[in-house]
Amino acid sequence: MTYTLITANRNYSSWSLRPWILMKALDIPFADQIIYFEEDNYERFREFAPNGQVPCLKDGDRTIWDSLAIMEYLAERHPGCWPEExxxxxxxxxxxxxxxxxxxxxxxxxxxxxxxxxxxxxxxxxxxxxxxxxxxxxxxxxxxxxxxxxxxxxxxxxxxxxxxxxxxxxxxxxxxxxxxxxxxxxxxxxxxxxxWEGQALAETQREIGHEEEIAAVATVTADYRAG
Known part of the structure; x- marks a missing residue:
């Protein structure tokens, strides 16, 4: 069984973090593929995910999209995803x-x-x-x-x-x-x-939309990212 998990920027992609951290924490092997956010991701992401979003899990010829669906899919195949009690x-x-x-x-x-x-x-x-x-x-x-x-x-x-x-x-x-x-x-x-955090801090790619989201609601007091 060989999974490929497609995710986006470590700094921004909260939905990507969910299945990624579950699979890492439970030692479920997978190939890790990152495709960075850009100004308009939909058509590019549609090449691998029918909803045009990340995360997306590939299991052979199966495509599983949406973070909760991915987790339920994994829970059916790997013990310990949900509590036993x-x-x-x-x-x-x-x-x-x-x-x-x-x-x-x-x-x-x-x-x-x-x-x-x-x-x-x-x-x-x-x-x-x-x-x-x-x-x-x-x-x-x-x-x-x-x-x-x-x-x-x-x-x-x-x-x-x-x-x-x-x-x-x-x-x-x-x-x-x-x-x-x-x-x-x-x-x-x-x-x-x-x-995950180490990879996030090492990222130099910035997506203007995500950066503007914070600037609109808060004053940035520290930025520990490279570049």
Missing amino acids: EAARTWARCATAEMHGGFAPLRNICPMNVGVRAELHEIAPALQRNIERIGELFAQGLDDFGGPWLAGERFTIVDAYYAPVAYRVRSFDLDIGAKGRAWVDHVIAHPAMQQ
């Missing part, structure tokens, strides 16, 4: 679905940019609700299932799905509470996350 697995599925379909203010106002630190111009009420909900969710998972991961002692899909949030929390110094911040520090310290 039923209550933890049920909670993890709910929390993952909530992230997949929600938190629009957090996504739009606090874009992932691994190498940047920034101070928001303001925290709108909708964003504040998202921040509070993230803190509540993380504390619930850690309290109910004992940590150090969100659904217990092992890294699973729910941790992978919230991994981009960890970088958002750090970049914008979002107050998600002590328990939530402990998980953020823990996941960022994971060797696979450190590998």
Whole structure:
């Protein structure tokens, strides 16, 4: 079995990080292919993904697109993707679905940019609700299932799905509470996350749209990227 996972910029591509970190953390082998964002990616990305987006998983002649679909596909073939214990697995599925379909203010106002630190111009009420909900969710998972991961002692899909949030929390110094911040520090310290971050900091390619997203909502206070 040989997978190819197609992703985009390490600095920006939050959706790409999810299956990438899951496969790395669970030692699922794959060929790693990066295609950088440009001003208009749709037609280029349509060459390998029917939705014109990343990530995209290739398994022989099969194409699996959308990060959640990729994770479910992997979960059917590799043990440990979801928690084994039923209550933890049920909670993890709910929390993952909530992230997949929600938190629009957090996504739009606090874009992932691994190498940047920034101070928001303001925290709108909708964003504040998202921040509070993230803190509540993380504390619930850690309290109910004992940590150090969100659904217990092992890294699973729910941790992978919230991994981009960890970088958002750090970049914008979002107050998600002590328990939530402990998980953020823990996941960022994971060797696979450190590998992703190292590649992000080494990137010199910049995509103007992603850079403008941060400039519109925050003042950049530090940039640790090369170039």
